[in-house]
Amino acid sequence: MPTSHATAPEDVRPDPAERPDRSAVRILLRLWPYVRPVRARLGTAAFVAVVASLVGLVIPLVLKWMVDGPVADRDPAGVWLGALYLLLLGVAEALLFGLRRWLVARPLSHVEAEMRADLYGRLQRLPVAFHDRWASGQLLSRATTDLMLLRMFLAFPLTFLLVNGVTILVGVVIMLLQDWTLGLVILGPALPVVVTCVVFEKKYADVARLAQDQVGDLTTVVEESVLGIRIIKGFGRHRSQARAFHELSGQLRGTELHKARLLAAIWAVIVTLPEVTIGAALVMGTVQVANGDLSAGTLVAFLSTALALRWPVESIGFLLAMSQEAATATERYFEVMDEGLEEELAGPTQTPQRGAGNGATGHDEPEADRRPVTAPAGRPTAEVTTPAGPPTTEVTAPAAQRTGGLRFHDVRFRYPDAPPDSPPLLDRIDLHIRSGESMALVGATGSGKTTLTALIPRLHEVTAGRITLDGQDITAMSRAELRASVAMAFEEPTLFSASVGENVLMGAGPEAGAAELDRALGVAQADFAHALPQGTETQVGEQGLSLSGGQRQRLALARAVVGRPRFLVLDDPLSALDVHTEAAVEAALRRVLADTTALIVAHRPSTVLLADRVALLSGGRIAAVGTHQELLRTNAEYAHLMSGEESREVEARR
Numbered sequence: 001m002p003t004s005h006a007t008a009p010e011d012v013r014p015d016p017a018e019r020p021d022r023s024a025v026r027i028l029l030r031l032w033p034y035v036r037p038v039r040a041r042l043g044t045a046a047f048v049a050v051v052a053s054l055v056g057l058v059i060p061l062v063l064k065w066m067v068d069g070p071v072a073d074r075d076p077a078g079v080w081l082g083a084l085y086l087l088l089l090g091v092a093e094a095l096l097f098g099l100r101r102w103l104v105a106r107p108l109s110h111v112e113a114e115m116r117a118d119l120y121g122r123l124q125r126l127p128v129a130f131h132d133r134w135a136s137g138q139l140l141s142r143a144t145t146d147l148m149l150l151r152m153f154l155a156f157p158l159t160f161l162l163v164n165g166v167t168i169l170v171g172v173v174i175m176l177l178q179d180w181t182l183g184l185v186i187l188g189p190a191l192p193v194v195v196t197c198v199v200f201e202k203k204y205a206d207v208a209r210l211a212q213d214q215v216g217d218l219t220t221v222v223e224e225s226v227l228g229i230r231i232i233k234g235f236g237r238h239r240s241q242a243r244a245f246h247e248l249s250g251q252l253r254g255t256e257l258h259k260a261r262l263l264a265a266i267w268a269v270i271v272t273l274p275e276v277t278i279g280a281a282l283v284m285g286t287v288q289v290a291n292g293d294l295s296a297g298t299l300v301a302f303l304s305t306a307l308a309l310r311w312p313v314e315s316i317g318f319l320l321a322m323s324q325e326a327a328t329a330t331e332r333y334f335e336v337m338d339e340g341l342e343e344e345l346a347g348p349t350q351t352p353q354r355g356a357g358n359g360a361t362g363h364d365e366p367e368a369d370r371r372p373v374t375a376p377a378g379r380p381t382a383e384v385t386t387p388a389g390p391p392t393t394e395v396t397a398p399a400a401q402r403t404g405g406l407r408f409h410d411v412r413f414r415y416p417d418a419p420p421d422s423p424p425l426l427d428r429i430d431l432h433i434r435s436g437e438s439m440a441l442v443g444a445t446g447s448g449k450t451t452l453t454a455l456i457p458r459l460h461e462v463t464a465g466r467i468t469l470d471g472q473d474i475t476a477m478s479r480a481e482l483r484a485s486v487a488m489a490f491e492e493p494t495l496f497s498a499s500v501g502e503n504v505l506m507g508a509g510p511e512a513g514a515a516e517l518d519r520a521l522g523v524a525q526a527d528f529a530h531a532l533p534q535g536t537e538t539q540v541g542e543q544g545l546s547l548s549g550g551q552r553q554r555l556a557l558a559r560a561v562v563g564r565p566r567f568l569v570l571d572d573p574l575s576a577l578d579v580h581t582e583a584a585v586e587a588a589l590r591r592v593l594a595d596t597t598a599l600i601v602a603h604r605p606s607t608v609l610l611a612d613r614v615a616l617l618s619g620g621r622i623a624a625v626g627t628h629q630e631l632l633r634t635n636a637e638y639a640h641l642m643s644g645e646e647s648r649e650v651e652a653r654r
């Protein structure tokens with residue numbers, strides 16, 4: 001059974017100290033492949049916004065013309081004309097900003113959808129080891145909150161940092177042209193503002209990253225609480241769960257307040273300094289007007305321009321903050337996208353080259369696999385071996401029988417996150433399940449049975465050695481081909497939010513229909529599906545929670561057998577069934593197992609009896625292989641496991 005590792009992944013976030021210290025700009029540049037297809041529209045939108053902003057800067061010049069012209073000459077018609085110009089400029093500015101919004105809305109939702117689709121696709125193709133390591137909440141928050149932040153960045157800060165930059169530049173030039181001394185006064189705070197922005201950016205980057213990671217942690221807690229609601233209620237853990245939630249949300253609140261304090265600090269600098277200088281310029285300008293050195297219109301134009309630049313300057317603070325959050329979101333997005341795909345994973349590092357590929361292997365028969373004894377009546381193979389003792393008889397079976405079926409060749413496995421000096425979980429596993437044979441796999445809890453079965457469809461990669469299916473190395477097959485040949489039913493039967501029929505037919509090709517569905521439901525004794533309100537069209541809830549454990553297990557079994565796989569791997573498939581249903585499923589499974597090569601993880605004698613032979617996994621090795629009766633007689637550990645004590649322990653854990 002998968003262990004708690006699957007539900008409590010370690011913290012995989014890169015240590016802040018280990019994260020490469022890259023500038024926000026370089027990180028954001030990674031978005032270019034997604035932005036490229038919509039660059040024309042985004043560019044046009046930015047151009048329109050620059051024009052709109054510059055239109056706003058013409059308004060002070062019209063004011064200057066009005067004050068020095070019609071107002072000074074007491075010409076009402078001129079004043080009305082000036083007012084009309086101002087109105088037209090205001091309307092033009094508003095229309096242009098509206099056009100910009102219209103231009104960006106569609107392409108940006110396209111970018112967000114593309115990025116989300118890529119992330120989802122990547123998550124499907126990442127190896128199981130990746131999902132073991134990453135908390136689901138961290139992945140969820142990247143697919144939702146982070147992508148929303150990116151869309152907002154492309155919509156506002158990306159454009160407005162450019163627009164405001166151009167506006168400030170043009171505005172400053174206009175002010176210097178009006179009166180260069182007043183212009184220099186206005187430029188005074190530029191240096192302290194720039195320095196503050198640089199310091200702010202670095203500090204804000206760290207806090208933004210922390211906040212986004214904490215959102216991921218919080219999402220994980222919420223998700224686990226919802227999925228585990230029965231356990232929380234059943235054990236009355238809602239208070240401790242709520243405490244854990246409050247603690248995390250308190251931490252997030254603290255981080256958000258830290259962000260707010262940083263924003264307040266930069267805001268104070270960015271707002272106060274320009275305000276003070278505008279005040280100073282007003283005083284100086286008024287004195288100059290009083291002395292006759294400056295026209296009133298010029299002063300009005302100057303101050304109006306300075307006031308028009310207030311917003312572009314003040315907004316820099318939060319535009320930088322949003323950009324920083326977007327850089328963090330980009331970094332978090334690509335942390336997932338940069339993970340190696342299943343397909344890119346190298347095979348075992350020390351693959352023995354003995355007899356690779358089809359044909360005779362030349363591989364020595366494993367010790368426990370050599371001695372032919374009598375097969376159970378009616379079984380397809382006569383090659384059943386005794387459990388213990390030195391090899392006595394060489395196998396004389398035809399080559400096809402020796403290489404056919406499912407075979408582990410000197411397989412070794414250690415979880416990638418296990419300490420490097422720990423012994424391998426599976427060590428020198430040699431096991432041969434002959435074509436058409438079914439083999440039960442028995443072992444103490446935690447001995448590695450589930451892990452061993454997961455190696456067959458390459459959910460994990462063997463550390464050394466190789467596995468062959470009918471003589472063909474599984475690493476030489478495409479994953480699609482491999483997984484079409486091997487069907488699995490896991491101990492934890494997961495159903496998807498779809499109809500019962502769709503859940504079962506997931507295990508077959510697209511051509512499978514009602515006949516295959518009925519047959520599979522029959523084999524798994526899951527005919528209850530026909531009695532559901534809408535028969536096999538009935539939707540099962542999230543994870544099939546509306547069905548009982550036994551019902552879900554039978555549907556999972558039906559899914560495994562529906563595609564008539566060449567190889568069947570069942571991880572304790574009958575654990576949740578009552579004795580009568582179990583007997584019925586066993587009877588039906590026997591017929592299926594006659595046509596396939598199967599490996600069945602078993603805890604109970606009744607499941608073991610489904611198989612032709614049994615392999616005992618102990619201490620990371622296949623300690624014995626033989627029939628149930630033989631192993632009962634000759635192997636004390638097996639006898640103990642089957643005596644019921646171990647089975648009861650396993651039952652008690654469920």
Ligand SMILES: Nc1ncnc2c1ncn2[C@@H]1O[C@H](COP(=O)(O)OP(=O)(O)OP(=O)(O)O)[C@@H](O)[C@H]1O
Nearest residue numbers: 001002003005132415444445446447448449450451
């Ligand atoms: N993703 C993982 N990373 C590291 N160690 C793991 C991982 N999954 C399982 N293990 C460890 O591997 C060992 C074997 O686990 P496995 O689930 O294969 O045992 P099992 O024999 O199927 O147990 P059971 O009979 O209880 O289902 C356990 O000690 C477990 O802690």
